[in-house]
Amino acid sequence: MNFALSIPLEHVFVLAAALFCTGLTGVLVRRNVMFVLMSLEVMMNACGLAFVAAGARWAQADGQIMFMFILALAAAEVAVALGIVLQLSRRFDSLDVDSADEMHS
Amino acid sequence: MSHAWVNSVMPHLVLTAGLMVLLLVVAFRRSHALAMTSTFLILVVAGALIPHSLAAGSEEAFGLIRVDGYGQFFSGLFLLAAIVTVLISFRYLDQRASSCEEFYMLILTATLGAMVMAVASHFATLILGLEILSISLYAMICYPQEGRLPLEAATKYLVLSGVASTTMLFGMALIYAASGSLSFSALGQPVDNQSENYYWLGQGMLIVGLAFKLSLVPFHMWTPDVYQGAPAPVTGFIATVSKGAVFAALLRYAVMSDVLSNASIALGISIIAVGSMIVGNLLALLEKNIKRILAFSSIAHVGYLLIALLVVAALDDPEIARETMMVYLAGYFLMTLAAFGVISALSISASDQDTEQLADYRGLFWSHPVLAAVLTSAVLSLAGIPLTMGFIAKFYLFAAGVQGALWVLLWALVIGSAIGIYYYLRIVFTMTQSESTDGSVRANAIPVETIVTVGVLGAAVILFGVYPTPLIELVRGLIGAFGA
Numbered sequence: 370m371n372f373a374l375s376i377p378l379e380h381v382f383v384l385a386a387a388l389f390c391t392g393l394t395g396v397l398v399r400r401n402v403m404f405v406l407m408s409l410e411v412m413m414n415a416c417g418l419a420f421v422a423a424g425a426r427w428a429q430a431d432g433q434i435m436f437m438f439i440l441a442l443a444a445a446e447v448a449v450a451l452g453i454v455l456q457l458s459r460r461f462d463s464l465d466v467d468s469a470d471e472m473h474s
Numbered sequence: 475m476s477h478a479w480v481n482s483v484m485p486h487l488v489l490t491a492g493l494m495v496l497l498l499v500v501a502f503r504r505s506h507a508l509a510m511t512s513t514f515l516i517l518v519v520a521g522a523l524i525p526h527s528l529a530a531g532s533e534e535a536f537g538l539i540r541v542d543g544y545g546q547f548f549s550g551l552f553l554l555a556a557i558v559t560v561l562i563s564f565r566y567l568d569q570r571a572s573s574c575e576e577f578y579m580l581i582l583t584a585t586l587g588a589m590v591m592a593v594a595s596h597f598a599t600l601i602l603g604l605e606i607l608s609i610s611l612y613a614m615i616c617y618p619q620e621g622r623l624p625l626e627a628a629t630k631y632l633v634l635s636g637v638a639s640t641t642m643l644f645g646m647a648l649i650y651a652a653s654g655s656l657s658f659s660a661l662g663q664p665v666d667n668q669s670e671n672y673y674w675l676g677q678g679m680l681i682v683g684l685a686f687k688l689s690l691v692p693f694h695m696w697t698p699d700v701y702q703g704a705p706a707p708v709t710g711f712i713a714t715v716s717k718g719a720v721f722a723a724l725l726r727y728a729v730m731s732d733v734l735s736n737a738s739i740a741l742g743i744s745i746i747a748v749g750s751m752i753v754g755n756l757l758a759l760l761e762k763n764i765k766r767i768l769a770f771s772s773i774a775h776v777g778y779l780l781i782a783l784l785v786v787a788a789l790d791d792p793e794i795a796r797e798t799m800m801v802y803l804a805g806y807f808l809m810t811l812a813a814f815g816v817i818s819a820l821s822i823s824a825s826d827q828d829t830e831q832l833a834d835y836r837g838l839f840w841s842h843p844v845l846a847a848v849l850t851s852a853v854l855s856l857a858g859i860p861l862t863m864g865f866i867a868k869f870y871l872f873a874a875g876v877q878g879a880l881w882v883l884l885w886a887l888v889i890g891s892a893i894g895i896y897y898y899l900r901i902v903f904t905m906t907q908s909e910s911t912d913g914s915v916r917a918n919a920i921p922v923e924t925i926v927t928v929g930v931l932g933a934a935v936i937l938f939g940v941y942p943t944p945l946i947e948l949v950r951g952l953i954g955a956f957g958a
Contacts, residue, residue, distance in 0.1 A: 378651065382672070389644055396637055405633055412640040419647035427654045432647075435656070438598060439643065442605045446636060449612050453628050460622050466633075469626040472699045 381422035388415035481530035492516030543952030584610035588719035627703025642683030648676030701769035710814025734787035750777025751890035788878030805867035815928035837909025848932030
């Protein structure tokens, strides 16, 4: 099995986890909706990396197939998200997510 | 690949083909009525093919999906919810968007995604169905052309749902790394000690992601805002189809992968369940907006439903859990759709926001007696009053919980329901009060198809509450004859 993956599995997962946490921090901290979407994209790619590494461990193609799924999902999500961002900038005159926070109990 | 396999996914195929047809129809002729009628027909045909698909045999195709009585029951429920949504959206959208045709394609894609989740037995199909459903919902939420609240709701849902999906995906990658399989049934135990950590961390992340999607406490913060901001027919669709699909998939996953045999996972889910029942009901007491009340009520109901999930581990008998889940969700679908149907009907000619303040509902019993009666039956059913569907559903849950000896959860269920009665009855009480002075909401006439739709839903809530045998026999027949 080792011929398929000469880098230890843990190292790849540590990198993927670091990417995931970076993205999550970005989603929580950033106020500009474009940066929030970019951070989401980083999280998606962290999942893709984890899947590729997991697939390499078992020498199966499944991990890479899941990665392609994730790419397609991310593209579909961004297509809709950018439409929403356009409308946000038009109706709220701002890309700041805090400006779109009018609903409260 | 055999011929039987094609027959067993016929409803899904019809929905997909119908979507293409609708796309072409809209390209050549833009007509709201035509788009609505064709969507209605596509959904009805897909629903009519469900018995046919079951007769084709329950086969696990490519290890990706498993078409059985359990999955197809939920597919039928999702199609029913979609039909109701189509009927109540028609006039509502007419007032709010200049081109409404694409909305019906989004309903079809969202329903297709939910139906894929109902039969998914593999991580790839699960995430694919979930994303088809969620991405369609983002666009449906912000469909009205005016107003800022739908857009705010769509943005919040987009970001939080994205975070939930990635959390689930990362969990799936960890489980795959530890067990070497993406299929629910082959998810073995982790191969070695080092993999064990990956495996349980992955299961934890997967459950957190699903809890986000189900809006369980402590991941519930987005729910009231999305429910309030989304157009009322779409809110009804989210409350039923999106939650039902996640639950259908979650129970199948729990049964096939045996994840609940781990004591700490089961304990974590129990804590989430108790928290959702209590917190959901308590926060609903503070609200004066009926959509937000129903949002918190849905958090509580999803908490109740987790009892059915935990019965799997407690009893080691998935049949009881399946039956409870199917009966409860069928009831929950009917009463929630009835409630949001009434809200949509009253909001048809409301300007910027829906008719959602409790004060707007004063005197409804005199101005719109039918709508008031339907809303009363829906709300009483949500509270679990006898002679309504909600009572039968809660009784089922209670019986299953007693068999599984889940005493703490049952106490939370009793306390939660007791708190709930207060705010549910407040809605009924408001409708009997004398009418507010302006009465602007009342003046408008309600279209016939909306009255008939919500009337049928309200009648079904009472009818199945008085005489639930047909539903229970259907559920038992589907589980018994077509296996799982």
